[in-house]
Amino acid sequence: MPRIKLVIFDADDVLFSSTSDCYLGQVTLPTKRIDEDAIKDSAGCKVRLDEEARTVLHELKKRGIHMSIDSINRPREAEEILRVLEIDRFFEHSKINFDDKGHNIIEILSDFKAKDNLEISPDEVMFIDDVEQFCLDAKKALKGKGKILQMGKDINHLSELLNLL
Numbered sequence: 001m002p003r004i005k006l007v008i009f010d011a012d013d014v015l016f017s018s019t020s021d022c023y024l025g026q027v028t029l030p031t032k033r034i035d036e037d038a039i040k041d042s043a044g045c046k047v048r049l050d051e052e053a054r055t056v057l058h059e060l061k062k063r064g065i066h067m068s069i070d071s072i073n074r075p076r077e078a079e080e081i082l083r084v085l086e087i088d089r090f091f092e093h094s095k096i097n098f099d100d101k102g103h104n105i106i107e108i109l110s111d112f113k114a115k116d117n118l119e120i121s122p123d124e125v126m127f128i129d130d131v132e133q134f135c136l137d138a139k140k141a142l143k144g145k146g147k148i149l150q151m152g153k154d155i156n157h158l159s160e161l162l163n164l165l
């Protein structure tokens with residue numbers, strides 16, 4: 001099996017806890033950090049990072065694995081949350097928009113090649129999402145290669161992905 005070079009995360013209910021009050025793109029700016037892993041928006045809505053996310057991000061970084069986000073969300077709101085929680089620096093060529101998730105994966109890979117001169121083949125990609133349809137879209141975009149993990153089905157905790165690289 002080829003080594004995984006890139007992990008692409010979904011945001012809501014994967015990197016971010018399902019106990020959050022709202023999705024990333026639904027917050028009302030500005031947001032305020034209320035503890036290490038959570039923000040509260042100006043309407044009182046709380047969004048919390050998954051409790052294992054920070055550890056997993058640090059571990060992937062330590063292992064030299066690239067990370068990106070493929071999320072259907074309003075980008076301005078989602079990007080502010082990543083920045084306020086100081087995790088934006090972990091991700092490269094993220095696609096936070098309302099495009100097809102499979103199309104976003106292809107764009108992420110092409111950005112790595114065009115902007116960083118880094119060739120990442122589909123079988124070197126791990127993709128994690130909680131929605132089955134998005135996992136199917138990813139599988140199609142990666143031509144049946146790569147490692148697709150459905151949160152809540154293939155893994156139940158983010159840290160499990162570290163054993164599957």
Ligand SMILES: [Mg+2]
Pocket residue numbers: 010011012013014129130131
């Ligand atoms: Mg999700």
